[in-house]
Amino acid sequence: MIVEQNVPLQAHNSFGIVAKARALVRVRSEGDVLEVLADAAQGAAGKFVLGGGSNIVLTGDVKPLVLKVEIMGRRVLEDGPRGVVIEAGAGENWHEFVTWTLDQGHPGLENLALIPGTVGASPVQNVGAYGVELQDRFDSLDAIDLATGRLFTLEAAQCGFGYRDSVFKHAPPRDGHDGAVPLRGMGLAGRALILRVRFRLPKPWKPVLDYLDLQRKVHETGIASPSARQIYDWVCAVRSHKLPDPRVLGNAGSFFKNPTVTPEQCQDIIAREPKIVHYPMPDGTVKLAAGWLIDACGWKGKSVGNAGVYEKQALVLVNRGGATGGEVVTLARAIQTSVYERFGIRLEPEPVVV
Template sequence: MIVEQNVPLQAHNSFGIVAKARQLVRVRSQEDVRQLLADPQLADRPKFVLGGGSNIVLTGDVKPLVLKVEVMGRAVVEDGPKASIVEVGAGENWHGTVGWTLEQGLPGLENLALIPGTVGGSPVQNIGAYGVELQDRFESLDAIDLVTGKTFTLDAAQCAFGYRDSVFKHVAAQEGDFGLAGRGLILRVRLRLPKPWKPVLGYADLERKMNETGVRAPSAQQIYDWICAVRGAKLPDPRVIGNAGSFFKNPTVTQDQCSDIIAREPGIVHYPMPDGTVKLAAGWLIDACGWKGKSVGNAGVYEKQALVLVNRGGATGGEVVTLARAIQTSVYERFGIRLEPEPVVV
C-alpha cells in the first residue's frame, strides 16, 4: 500500500482544476484496501474513490482520504458460442479497452469509443453513447466493501442500472438499503460481447457517415473509426481543453409535455423512447438559451457543443458550478425543464 501526502490532482481530473488530495492511497489490488482498513489511522477516515477523474468537479482540496484506483489487467475469460466475456481491471482506460477488444477480434463496444475515464467508472455512471449503454454489455463486477474489507460480486440487476445511474451513485439511507456510494470500490469489471455481432446504427451521425462513404454494412472497426471522428470533431480533447464531457443528462418528458414544447419550439431535437417517454437533447436546450460560447470567469460553454462545459484556463470548481447553475436557471425559465448534471461536485 502506497500512501502519499498533498498530492496535486490537476492531472487526475479531466477538467484540469487545480486541487490537492491531503492524503492519497494508490489501490492496485484488494490487498491494498485490506491493509488500509487494518491501519488504525486510516480505517475510519472518510474516503473518496477516484478513477480517471472524468466525471467530477473539484471545488477545493479533497479532505477525505483519496483512493486512487489503479487495478490493471485485461483478459478474455470465456469465449463461447453465444458470447465472449472479458475481464478488465478497474484502473484500465476505457477507450483503450474498447480498442483492445477490437484487436482481439471481439466487437461490441465500438459505439462506446472515446468516452473518457476508467473501466471502473463505467458501471458507476452506466456510460452510454450512440444507442449502446454499459448495461447492454455488462456481465458482472467484483468490488470490495470499504467498511468490512469483504469482496463481493454484482450482476446487472444488482447494479440497478438506470440512465447514467447505478447503485454506486446512491447512499444507503438506512440499514438494509442497497446503496454503495462511498462504500463499494470496484476492482474488476466483466463485459459480455454477444455473438453473432450486430451493428448498432440508429443515429444520424452514423447515417451521415454511411452516406458519405457509401458503406451500408460497416464493420465494427469502421463504426469505431467513425465514432472517434465524430466525437473528435464535436468534443474537446481533455488533454487540450479541460472538460468532463457531457455535463448534463438529456431530460425525459411525457409525450404531452413534448408536444407542448414542440408547439412553441418546432425545431427541438427529441427522441421517442420505448417506454413512451421522449428524450430531449440537453445541448439543444442550452444552445437555444444562447449559452454556446459564453463564459463565467474561466469556465465556459464549448463553442462546438453546448452540452460541454470547459476550462478556458485556470477555472475553479466554483466557476464551473456557477456556470452550470446559471444554465439550469435559463433552461427552466424558458422550457420548464430542470437539467440534471452528470458530474459529481466534490
C-alpha cells in the same frame, strides 16, 4: 501501503482544476484496500474513490483519504458460440480497453470508443454513446465493501442501471448492510470500490447504427454494412469533431443529462419551439436534447470567469484556463436557471461535485 500527502490532483481530473488530495493511496490490488481498512488511522477515515477523474468537479482540496484506483489487467474468460466474456481491471483506461477488444477480434464495444475515464467508472455512470449503453454489454463486477472489507460480486440486475445511473451513485440507507455484503438494490455511493468488471459481447455480432451521426456516416461513405472497426473509426471521428480533447481543453464531456418528458409535455414545447430536437423512447417518454435547450438559451460560447460553454457543443462545459470548481458550478447553475425559465425543464448534471 504508502500514504502520499498533499498530492496535486490537476492531472487526475479531466477538467484540469487545481486541487490537492490531503492524503492519497494508490490501489493496485484488493490487498491494498484491505491494508487501508486494517490500518487504525486510515481505516476509520472518510474515503473518496478516484478513477480517471473524468466525471468530477473539484471545488477545493479533497479532505477524505483518496483511493486512487490503478488496478490493471485484461483477459478473455470465455469464448463460446453465444458470446465472449472479457474481464478488465478497474484502473484500465476505457478507450484503450475498447481498442484492445477489437484488436483481439472481439467486437461489441465499438460504439463506446473514446469515452474518457476508466473501466471501473463505466458501470458507475452506466456510460453510453451512439445507441449503446454499458448495461447492454455488462456481465458482472467484483468490488470491495469499504465498510466491512468483504469482497462481493454484482450482476446486472443488482447494479440498478438506468440512464447515466446505477446503484453506485446513490447513498446507502443508514442501516445500510447486513454485516456481510451489500444488500440487493441498496445504494453503494461512497461504500464500494470496484476492482474488476466483466463484459459479455454477444455472438453473432450485429452493428448498432440507429444513431443519427452513424446513419450520416453510412450515407456519406456508402458503406451499408460497416465492420466493427469501421464503426469504431466513425465514432472516434464524430467525437473528436464535436468534443474537445481534455488534454487540450479541460472538460468532463457531456455535463447535463438529456431530460425526458411525457408526450404531452413534448407537444406543448413543440408548439412553442417547433425545432426542438427530441427522440421518442421505448417506454413512451420523449428524450430532449439538452445541448439544444442550452444553445436555444444563448449559452454556446459564453463564460463565467474561466469556465465556459464549448463553442461546438453546448452540452460541454470547459476550462478555458485556470477555472475553479466554483466557476464551473456557477456556470452550470446559471444554465439550469435559464433552461428552467424558458422551457420549465430542470437539467440534471452528470458529473459529481466534490
